[in-house]
Amino acid sequence: MLQAIETTGQSGTSGGATPIRIRNLTLSFGTTKVLKGIDLDIGAGEFFAFLGPSGSGKSTLLRAIAGFGPRPSGEILLGERNVIGLQPWKRDVGMVFQSYALWPHMTVRQNVAYGLEERRRPAEEIRRRVREALELVGLDAYADRYPSQLSGGQQQRVALARTVVIEPKVLLLDEPLSNLDANLRVQMRQDLLALQRRLGITTIFVTHDQEEANTICDRIAVLSDGVVQQVGEPDHVYDQPANSFVARFLGTANILDGRVIVRDGACCFVLDERSSIPLQGTHGEGEASFVLRPRGLEFADGGAGEIAGTIPGTISGSEFLGDTIRYFVEIGDRSVLVDEVHRRGGDRRAAGTRVMLRVVPGQGVILAR
Numbered sequence: 001m002l003q004a005i006e007t008t009g010q011s012g013t014s015g016g017a018t019p020i021r022i023r024n025l026t027l028s029f030g031t032t033k034v035l036k037g038i039d040l041d042i043g044a045g046e047f048f049a050f051l052g053p054s055g056s057g058k059s060t061l062l063r064a065i066a067g068f069g070p071r072p073s074g075e076i077l078l079g080e081r082n083v084i085g086l087q088p089w090k091r092d093v094g095m096v097f098q099s100y101a102l103w104p105h106m107t108v109r110q111n112v113a114y115g116l117e118e119r120r121r122p123a124e125e126i127r128r129r130v131r132e133a134l135e136l137v138g139l140d141a142y143a144d145r146y147p148s149q150l151s152g153g154q155q156q157r158v159a160l161a162r163t164v165v166i167e168p169k170v171l172l173l174d175e176p177l178s179n180l181d182a183n184l185r186v187q188m189r190q191d192l193l194a195l196q197r198r199l200g201i202t203t204i205f206v207t208h209d210q211e212e213a214n215t216i217c218d219r220i221a222v223l224s225d226g227v228v229q230q231v232g233e234p235d236h237v238y239d240q241p242a243n244s245f246v247a248r249f250l251g252t253a254n255i256l257d258g259r260v261i262v263r264d265g266a267c268c269f270v271l272d273e274r275s276s277i278p279l280q281g282t283h284g285e286g287e288a289s290f291v292l293r294p295r296g297l298e299f300a301d302g303g304a305g306e307i308a309g310t311i312p313g314t315i316s317g318s319e320f321l322g323d324t325i326r327y328f329v330e331i332g333d334r335s336v337l338v339d340e341v342h343r344r345g346g347d348r349r350a351a352g353t354r355v356m357l358r359v360v361p362g363q364g365v366i367l368a369r
């Protein structure tokens with residue numbers, strides 16, 4: 001019965017925004033553990049993303065919060081209440097899925113009203129709340145249409161209206177934009193952000209699309225193999241990845257293996273016998289990886305011969321990316337990516353050219369290995 005409704009909230013219980021605390025959450029399908037001791041704190045009113053590759057456990061975690069799937073161990077606190085073991089419809093959460101699953105034989109108005117009718121709200125209240133929900137998603141003029149008379153984006157907005165109309169304390173969105181075409185997704189994510197801000201409702205958004213998470217969410221949790229790899233604001237996680245998985249998953253990264261040494265009190269990253277890079281700040285000595293975005297490296301032009309702190313290399317190819325040109329540079333037996341701003345009419349560096357690279361000051365992260 002919930003298939004088309006996909007909301008598990010109770011009517012008229014919204015109150016203030018609800019924080020979510022997850023403690024040591026573990027969940028298995030049969031003998032396969034897919035959530036492995038998840039700890040998370042999601043603030044009241046926060047727009048939070050679960051981001052990770054396919055199979056990392058994002059949907060399973062979201063569904064566990066909603067009360068679907070096998071019973072996990074650990075705690076899920078919605079406000080002060082541990083909801084583990086509680087039936088989905090008693091949790092006061094609303095969930096929107098990738099497939100909108102609207103009732104095709106019902107108008108937009110009837111679809112949105114359905115959850116309130118099921119909860120036996122008075123007719124006048126239903127009329128008012130449905131009108132408000134449709135205004136919220138900008139579809140009040142479409143109330144008498146059937147789903148087949150709407151675009152994909154409009155249908156998804158009906159699905160959102162149908163969920164928020166029951167005033168859940170927590171809104172769970174499982175890849176809600178992935179059925180839409182690229183342009184509509186960009187538009188819809190802004191609409192979604194505006195809606196979330198207006199409602200002030202604690203919201204979790206599941207996606208494998210880092211751009212989607214980064215553009216609309218306050219904070220993200222990066223998941224891999226049922227484990228939270230890192231939590232933080234999108235720019236922080238991008239700039240300061242906790243490990244090489246996060247660095248690779250959030251954009252393109254050069255991961256250079258070498259070691260940190262301290263010489264005369266100054267830290268230095270030794271790539272090989274020809275290349276060492278001075279480091280800012282203090283780091284422990286030992287095996288390490290230097291994680292650098294392609295924009296974190298630049299060409300040290302103009303110097304004759306090798307310059308201290310630079311890395312000699314040879315360009316092996318390049319790609320035109322619009323605003324930038326991405327160069328493939330061989331350094332020893334490894335290859336790195338270097339992005340250089342494209343200037344109109346500027347010459348492209350040719351394959352085979354010998355170059356010196358340096359780290360842009362302040363760029364890069366050292367990860368112990």
Ligand SMILES: Nc1ncnc2c1ncn2[C@@H]1O[C@H](COP(=O)(O)OP(=O)(O)OP(=O)(O)O)[C@@H](O)[C@H]1O
Binds near residue numbers: 029034053056208
């Ligand atoms: N009903 C199920 N029975 C058995 N295994 C399942 C079931 N649902 C999910 N899994 C497994 O649990 C793991 C996590 O799946 P989940 O759907 O949570 O990943 P996800 O990160 O949401 O991936 P996607 O982005 O592809 O939806 C996967 O290995 C998946 O095969």
